[in-house]
Amino acid sequence: MPTTAPPAHALADVTASDSTLRRFLHGLPGVDAVGLEARAASLGTRSIKTTAKAYAIDLAISMVDLTTLEGADTPGKVRALGAKAVHPDPTDRTAPTTAAVCVYPDMVAVAKEAVAGSGVKVASVATAFPAGRAALDVKLADVRDAVAAGADEIDMVIDRGAFLAGKYLKVYDEIVAVKEACGTSARLKVIFETGELSTYDNIRRASWLGMIAGADFIKTSTGKVAVNATPANTLLMLEAVRDFRAQTGIQVGVKPAGGIRTTKDAIKFLVLVNETAGQDWLDNHWFRFGASSLLNDLLMQRQKLATGRYSGPDYVTVD
Amino acid sequence: MSDRLSVFKTYKLYVGGKFPRSESGRVYEVTDAKDNWLANAPLSSRKDARDAVVAARKAFGGWSGATAYNRGQVLYRVAEMLEGRREQFVREVAQAEGLSKSKAAAVVDAAIDRWVWYAGWTDKIAQVTGGANPVAGPFFNLSSPEPTGVVAVLAPQDSSFLGLVSVLAPVIATGNTAVVIASEKAPLPALSLAEVLATSDVPGGVVNILSGRTAEIATPLAAHQDVNAIDLAGADEELAKELEIAAADNLKRVLRPRPVDFTETPGTERLTAFLETKTVWHTTGALGAAGSSY
Secondary structure (H helix, E strand, C coil): CCCCCCCCCHHHHHHHHHHHHHHHHHHHCCCHHHHHHHHHHHHCCCCCCCHHHHHHHHHHHHHHHEEECCCCCCHHHHHHHHHHCCCCCCCCCCHHHHHEEECHHHHHHHHHHHHHHCCCCCEECCCCCCCCCCCCHHCCCCHHHHCCCCCCCCEEECHHHHHCCCHHHHHHHHHHHHCCCCCCCCCEECCHHHCCCCCCCHHHHHHHHHHCCCCCEEEHHHHHCCCCCHHHHHHHHHHHHHHHHHHCCCCCCCCCCCCCCCCCHHHHHHHHHHCCCCCCCCCCCCCEEHHHHHHHHHHHHHHHHHHCCCCCCHCCCHH | CCCCCCCCCCCCCCECCECCCCCCCCCEECCCCCCCCEEEEHHHHHCHHHHHHHHHHHHHHHHHHHHHHHHHHHHHHHHHHHHHHHHHHHHHHHHHHCCHHHHHHHHHHHHHHHHHHHHHHHHHHHHHHEEECCCCEEEEEEEEEEEECCEEEECCCCCCCHHHHHHHHHHHHCCCCCEEEEECCCCCHHHHHHHHHCCCCCCCCEEEEEEECCCHHHHHHHCHHHHHHHHCCCHHHHHHHHHHHHHHCCCCEEEECCCCCCCCCCHHHHHCCCEEEEEEEEEEEEEEEECCCC
């Protein structure tokens, strides 16, 4: 918790210029990398069994942003994904729906139709995902496109090049512009691509930068690089949203994405959420998993709990 | 040299090509035929069984897709590696089964020969069990044997090495992958066999070896929805019945236990037990106005 950070009403001042913003971000306390990883690892050893596990599995299912972000996405695949989001386990209608489906902007309309009436949201990546290497106009057009097609949530990528070059205000302005393009109808998730930010200090800075700029969610990664969501970087972001709320009263969600494939991993993340940010975040309005294969493992574990038998991949859909 | 400290071997499981301890952290004491302590072996839990199934499933695509000729070479390589560690296995089998050195040597030799025997079968079984079926139409109709998938193998309790090889080799010779539960009382030869498999071109996960209480590990395997078949060789009558009921749930192939003399040359029964016949139809070619084109 940065004790030196200014109080809530003053956070607006830090964005007055590039140098004030840099001073603020670099004034955030450094991250104890060893301590952070040890803390994440020790929280990962909690044993969650029986009814608590059943609760955790259903909660995790309800937090999944079921994602397909492939060049080979077809309307048919997106419709299938939508059907799966609405009824994750067709043999067991007590399984909760997932939080959202996450697709490319041109598939938003298809996805919207597929999940209509179910309460499942449609999230769209935008801003020249995943690299984010495009002019601001192009990125904003991308966002408007997705919003116009009915996206409930926009997953934007920050300009990592600008961030690493120290042009924090440029990154800030871009997030603000995208937030504006989202209007009031779409929530904004800001992807930092933590695997490209090199250091934990940078992840902390990016988290604060994103939150100050008005992100509704901060998200670890695109799932397109080697290092995606890890317990340590998610823990760091959870600390950031906790501290941000303590200072400003504004609650921001967290979404780890990529690399979370097993129920065991997912439950470890839920423990992190509960122990770091607290119960307020244990809800799919404030915490999400960006994943595709995770859902199948959650469903297999759910079947195992219900029947006592280990399930197999023959009993879930092939995506 | 008398003051040299003795180096005890830590026996470990063999799962997915690696040698993990049991997930549960448990071990149990293994004794020789005269109840002298030999070593501690891992006491596997149902989670080890689950992990082994995941590893076996992962390995299935590659192993079943390998050419039969290649599988034969790999199995022959196992025999080669075993030959090099013959002394060790003679000692372990003698201790485990209370045999004299010469009798144990005969058992080990028979086991090595068994690998060679099954290695020869890999590219011949298809000719024996498959074939071209005559049909009433201009079609080729071909039946070919396909591996069943992941096979849980309860190794025989008494014949800790020759028995184990005799039930394991036919399962993998035909392209299945195996989760083996070693003899409960004498698991050490099986756990040492894992070291041979790991150094003989058998891809990781094709064979997974667990030690522990047979009933404890076999029960979740029999009920496991991602196990395709189960060989009950090491189950007593009561356990076999229980497992067969559990196995019925996803229609596993079940090979019932019955007395076998493992020193005899086996037939093809264990090879065909875990094969499924795939039949394909293919047109013989265009039938022109002038009639058949062949």
